[in-house]
Amino acid sequence: MDTSQHLQKIIDKVGDLPAMPSTVAEVLRLTQDMSVGMDEVSAVIERDAALTAKILRISNSSYYGMRQNVGSLKLALVILGVREVRNIVLGISVFDTLHDDNADTLLAANLKEHSLLVAGLAKKLDSEMRLNFQGEDFIAGLLHDMGKMVLLNKLGEKYLNIVRVATYSNQDLCDLERDAFGFSHAEAAAALAAVWSLPASLADALRLHHYTPGESLEDAKNPKLAAVVRVANNAAHVACPGEEGPAPLTEETQMAIDEAWALLESAPAPLPEDNRDEIVASFAAEVSATGLDAF
Ligand SMILES: [Fe+2]
Numbered sequence: 474m475d476t477s478q479h480l481q482k483i484i485d486k487v488g489d490l491p492a493m494p495s496t497v498a499e500v501l502r503l504t505q506d507m508s509v510g511m512d513e514v515s516a517v518i519e520r521d522a523a524l525t526a527k528i529l530r531i532s533n534s535s536y537y538g539m540r541q542n543v544g545s546l547k548l549a550l551v552i553l554g555v556r557e558v559r560n561i562v563l564g565i566s567v568f569d570t571l572h573d574d575n576a577d578t579l580l581a582a583n584l585k586e587h588s589l590l591v592a593g594l595a596k597k598l599d600s601e602m603r604l605n606f607q608g609e610d611f612i613a614g615l616l617h618d619m620g621k622m623v624l625l626n627k628l629g630e631k632y633l634n635i636v637r638v639a640t641y642s643n644q645d646l647c648d649l650e651r652d653a654f655g656f657s658h659a660e661a662a663a664a665l666a667a668v669w670s671l672p673a674s675l676a677d678a679l680r681l682h683h684y685t686p687g688e689s690l691e692d693a694k695n696p697k698l699a700a701v702v703r704v705a706n707n708a709a710h711v712a713c714p715g716e717e718g719p720a721p722l723t724e725e726t727q728m729a730i731d732e733a734w735a736l737l738e739s740a741p742a743p744l745p746e747d748n749r750d751e752i753v754a755s756f757a758a759e760v761s762a763t764g765l766d767a768f
């Protein structure tokens with residue numbers, strides 16, 4: 474099956490997707506045009522007051538560790554740069570479109586906390602290993618499980634049952650999803666990213682955040698970004714198993730993590746191999762303690 478057929482199959486299964494918020498489409502379009510200045514970008518974002526407030530909260534959160542208060546969108550654009558702010562806009566808009574704050578399931582509640590933890594961890598790993606991403610770390614971490622959000626919204630109890638079986642029988646969730654639907658939540662997330670014309674490096678990081686048969690991190694448009702999200706996701710599951718219980722560490726998961734670390738050995742400042750698990754666990758504790766109220 475080629476990629477477009479696979480994509481169509483996923484879309485057929487999950488049904489109509491929510492439309493991308495118009496501000497996001499406009500910000501994406503504007504930031505692709507090199508001749509567009511900060512004034513124009515900030516004018517478009519400022520039309521959405523709730524979005525502007527969230528961008529300022531994130532800019533002032535511990536994720537960014539700013540020494541000065543970022544009091545205006547203009548200042549955020551100057552200090553963080555247009556690309557970083559664009560990625561924050563994309564991340565929070567897509568997350569808000571898909572996440573149901575009123576859902577009464579543990580999975581929905583856990584997903585927000587888990588996604589913010591993975592976003593913060595990815596950002597922390599980026600700065601510690603000096604990978605120099607510009608917000609791609611945060612957005613990919615925040616959206617990595619958006620396939621779960623869509624499956625939960627569309628299939629409800631049917632999907633929850635699959636998550637419960639994976640948790641309590643120590644089976645790989647992606648395998649169970651593939652048996653039930655023909656695709657995993659990671660593949661569904663990548664399909665959504667393609668439908669919404671999100672950057673390919675983001676779609677690849679979402680698709681590869683778990684072990685995927687026949688695929689390697691090297692296939693990603695930005696392999697290090699995909700590796701960071703994979704490591705951050707695993708560390709988040711270990712640090713905060715959530716009320717659904719810990720994620721099973723299958724042999725495939727361990728292989729996937731080893732592959733990610735091997736790829737990150739060529740980072741400008743790689744973590745020391747013999748105690749990187751402890752280091753990442755301490756980062757997870759730090760992010761959980763300070764950064765999960767970003768928006
Ligand atoms: Fe996942």
Ligand SMILES: [Fe+2]
Nearest residue numbers: 587617618706
């Ligand atoms: Fe996850």
